[in-house]
Amino acid sequence: DIDDVGHKYYLELELEDVLDKDRPVTCTAEVLYPLGSKASAADVQVTVQGELRSTEEADKEFYDRIRSLEKELVAENIPDSHGKVPPELEPIHLLAWAASGYVIWQNSTENTHFHLAQVQHVKQVKRSDEDLQFDFVLLLHEMVSQEVLPWELSVLWQPGRGARVCRCQGPGAGS
Amino acid sequence: MWALLVLIGAASVSAHLQELSFDGQKVFRVLPQNDEQVEILNFLASIMEVDFWQPDSVTLVRPKMQVDFRVEADKSFEVEDLLKESGMEYQVLIDNLQAAMDAQFDSKARTASHSYEKYNNWDTIAAWTADIAARNPDLVSRSVIGETYEGRPMYLLKMGKSGPNKKAIFMDCGFHAREWISPAFCQWFVKEAVETYGKDSVMTKLLDKLDFYVLPVVNIDGYVYTWTNDRMWRKTRSKNAGSICIGTDPNRNMDAGWCTLGASKSPCAPTYCGSAPESEKETKALADFIREHLSTIKGYLTIHSYSQLLLFPYSYTYDLPANYEELNSIAKAASKELASLHNTKYTYGPGANTIYPAAGGSDDWVYDQGIKYAFTFELRDTGRHGFLLPESQIKPTCEETLLAVKYIANYVLEHLY
16 A cells, blocks of 8 residues: 555566467566546556567568458457357457557556457558558456446557557546 | 948048147157066057057067057056056156157257257257257256246256155356356256266266256346347346336346345446346246245256356355355365366355455355355356357366366265255
């Protein structure tokens, strides 16, 4: 407890790459949840001890594939009702997963527990620069209230640069 | 001469036409032990129409042979009396042939075919309940415990070898519509019971000594809605007075600390507790059944997803139940059994501390009624797929969960009260 500021948590974490399960990476983090009803994202400092694997080849393949599409990519319900993801949409699913991390971070408190439930909709937006842009509608499930709510956000990405959220809209703010 | 033949022909045609409905006709299975009993069957075949299913004809019947035969509806009582008097071992294989045939045609014609490794829609599940009961009459019987808000029959399967004074375990699935892996597990359990009875010693003992009441889907209307309109729906589909919002959370609707914690008074909320305890037809039907069978039900399991948790009372308070130590050690052992198959880690403990405080839950209500072994399962996974668990995970999830359920059932059997 930090008086007049909030609650600070010191964490030791193990990061598991779902696509590379046998090599977990240790991290440490400090998370400060601010006091007060004003909705404000937790302050997070992370240190990754160890190396994350390189995805250079797969990134390039995906990038080239999307750039060469005649029509902008549009897709819905990833995974579908039965839990299936078509293989060519798997990278979009993973990108959505990363993007959901941003929304979850922005909206989490000590009393919420969010997960990405489904990608309701994704639309590629053509750009003149090097970035790929995807506009998502993500369904987030919050465990305590049991709400499943749609969050809109746009993500920019290109190989070698992390995913960046460029606009964020959604119902209400905070918990 | 020709006129006579035509008349006889017409008579036999009309006789056959009357036979087109099999309503009320019974199929018996008998085991004649000796020549005397074989003779009784011969006698039967001489005084009425008996359609032998196996063997093909009464002349092939021998002692110790399993014999199946069909008789007309109006003769079935006579036949049963005769078999009883003779002391011959018999059972009614099919109680109403027309019903059994209808069920078979239902599952093929109107619906997609049933699979234990796929998610089945409600029509398919409903047809399956009829089919599984018709095909395993000595182990499974189906009844209706009530109707949903939208008028659908709530089917209950009673599993177990019939016997006197048997105690029972009650298990339900599908409280929350979007938790599709839950009804899949109830179907899997029933399949395992009928397929491994007589082969697996634990399952055989459990079905011999206990009855299992299995309610494959509690919230049928909600489940249908997740197939037709909104995959993420949770609640029932009942209208709420004075609100455009639909549905009540059935697992906040039971009379256990009702609506005090962890539930919402707003009809628009996913955890809406309802207008009153048991306001929902579905929860009322469940509660009524349990109240009516309170003296025989000794264990209760309710299956949900997701989070990989094994919970026990209480969730409506942080207070611990009287037999906390016992419940905790059962949960610990059951979780270990579950993990032994695919290394799936479960967390266990009392609901309020382990997941969140939530009043109106079925496990708490059942526990306070005196059923001291009450558990809630939250099945796979922990959030990667959440409600959208891929069909490829149905089998491993069900297999591991079955180990835990068998452990708990066996414990209850060995600690009857």
